[in-house]
Amino acid sequence: MDKGSRTIVIVVAVIVLLAVVGYALGLFNVDASGDLKTPQVSVSGGEIPEVQVETGEINVGTESASVPVPDVEVKTDKVDIDVPTVEITPAGDDGSAKQ
Numbered sequence: 001m002d003k004g005s006r007t008i009v010i011v012v013a014v015i016v017l018l019a020v021v022g023y024a025l026g027l028f029n030v031d032a033s034g035d036l037k038t039p040q041v042s043v044s045g046g047e048i049p050e051v052q053v054e055t056g057e058i059n060v061g062t063e064s065a066s067v068p069v070p071d072v073e074v075k076t077d078k079v080d081i082d083v084p085t086v087e088i089t090p091a092g093d094d095g096s097a098k099q
Contacts, residue, residue, distance in 0.1 A: 026090030 001009075022028055 025088055027088065029091040029093050031093065 023030070
């Protein structure tokens with residue numbers, strides 16, 4: 001994938017993510033009008049393929065080791081600063097699409 005295509009994919013992914021987060025936070029409301037019906041789907045059975053799987057092995061454990069760790073003293077002071085705040089007002093539902 002070249003750089004231009006990757007940029008487009010990233011931009012689309014960010015837009016979709018922002019739309020999902022915005023809807024989840026109630027920043028917009030979606031109403032649908034008319035009858036909403038699921039599509040008719042027909043499914044027929046089949047056979048499950050026979051599969052043989054051979055796996056490797058992973059062992060996880062711990063061991064003692066000596067590592068150099070710096071001994072640091074930190075001095076802190078309290079300072080008053082302005083911090084950002086966020087206020088979210090959910091979208092209202094005026095029912096305009098329900099007819």
